[in-house]
Amino acid sequence: MxxxxxxxxxxxxxxxxxxxxxxxxxxxxxxxxxxxxxxxxxxxxxxxxxxxxxxxxxxxxxxxxxxxxxxxxxxxxxxxxxxxxxxxxxxxGAADTSAVPGAEHHAYTLDSASDAELLGDRLTRLDGGTVVVAGSGLTGIETAAEIAEQYPAADVVLVGRQEPGASMNPKAGAYVRAALDRLGVRVRAGAEVRKVLPGGVELAGGELVAADAVVWTSGTRVxxxxxxxxxxxxxxxxxxxxxxxxxxxxxxxxxxxxxxxxxxxxxxxxxxxxxxxxxxxxxxxxxxxxxxxxxxxxxxxGYYHTPVSLGRTDAVVQFTRPDDSPRRICLTGGLAVRYKETVTASPWPTYGRMKKMPASGAFWPRGGRFTRIGRTK
The missing domain is CATH 3.50.50.60 (FAD/NAD(P)-binding domain)
Incomplete structure (x- = not known):
């Protein structure tokens, strides 16, 4: 666009x-x-x-x-x-459901609005139950937090090889894990899903984790x-x-x-x-x-930040170096929520300016939010 x-x-x-x-x-x-x-x-x-x-x-x-x-x-x-x-x-890209047997047939993804709506239909019919979110990266964190906040009766289990927030600085990573704990998300770090079944997932080593719904957020393919x-x-x-x-x-x-x-x-x-x-x-x-x-x-x-929502009322923003490695600076709580929402909504005023732009106009607001997030020269 x-x-x-x-x-x-x-x-x-x-x-x-x-x-x-x-x-x-x-x-x-x-x-x-x-x-x-x-x-x-x-x-x-x-x-x-x-x-x-x-x-x-x-x-x-x-x-x-x-x-x-x-x-x-x-x-x-x-x-x-x-x-x-x-x-x-x-x-x-799209969720890589081909890497693990059963993921393509038995797991929900968040690749499109229709995929998300299918998951929404399932969540509204759970009446509690267990939801396994496979993948402890940023998409997995946001998904697990959102489901846990909107469906407090559900038992949400976040399964992944790494601790949630492992790519952030210690303060930001600890904040992510504390927020998930507050929301009641059970974190299974150091675990690898080897197979997705109709009623749950099988971990490396053979352990079965029962689930009423599995959401696949582990890896992408093009x-x-x-x-x-x-x-x-x-x-x-x-x-x-x-x-x-x-x-x-x-x-x-x-x-x-x-x-x-x-x-x-x-x-x-x-x-x-x-x-x-x-x-x-x-x-x-x-x-x-x-x-x-x-x-x-x-x-x-150069990368600038990593904003992560933790439900509707909490978030963390990890500021980064251009190579995406974490800086010491981060935002948490309400300030991070407002920051992330501003960034998420930012394309629309920019597109509006593009539509009104004369042929010789500036293509990107100098000194503004977008030039800092992704600098194009």
Missing amino acids: AAAMQLAARAKGRADIRVTVVNATERFTERMRLHMTATRQQVADLSVPEMLEGTGAHFVRGWVTAVDADARTVRIDDDRTLAYDTLVYGLG SPVAAGAGLTVDERGRIVTDGALRSVSHPEVYAVGDAAAIRQGYGVMHGTCQGGMPTGVHAALSILRVLRGKQPKAFRF
Whole structure:
């Protein structure tokens, strides 16, 4: 969306440029709020066509089934084929339910609004019961906390190899664990799920943990479309890019967000909301530079923070170095809640500014929240 709106805003009035957005549904899913959808809380119903209205960008509803990078075409599920001169590839990650037997068939995920709604239906019918959240990373923490707060009669068990908050500094990590304890979440750290069963999970060593519902938040995978298209991908299937976010094998393809293996000085970026909008904007600016006969500039990015919700009234924000290692500074409690909500809501005023932006306007508010979170130069 950031790439499309930036391109459309700057290409207004140019008959030789047509921007098309392809998405499986008209609904724009805020993935950072899917744990709220799963617990039947009201979130904004955002429409992709409405968001694009007035930008000049066109919307095509369809599930992308294949890309032919040599023919420069995109195939969607109703057998339509769309031709392109330049492609921005943003098919991001999803829960990796293929790594553990039974996860694909017996576990719920938070990949889409419909997935979250399915989990919500199950939670409302539990009347207590046990919910196992598999994966003690940030998504697992937020999911376990949200379910425990919204369904206090449920027995929520968070299972993972590491202690929750292990990537944070000691103060922030201890705060996360204390909050989970306060909410009644039982943490099983140092445990590995080897199999998901219809009635629970089997841990390494053979122990069975009974559950009425299992939520899978352990690991992600990317769409196989990029590899099938003949693009150069890494071991995880992400498109390998040059410094300007172009595919190293097909430079007319730009990869953004979770779909891209983008190398920075500290290593390859990992999938995060912090990188999504900056990569989209940078891809748009690179495309526009190439259309003007110029070379695109290199993308530079540094992480800034890790905000984690702990229910609706508590949170922790771990500030980080550019390589995502934790700083000593963190926010907790109500201040962290307000900070996280501001960050989570931040794309919408930015998109609004993009829609009104003149062709020569600044693409990213200088000195503002977004340039600090993900710096693009």
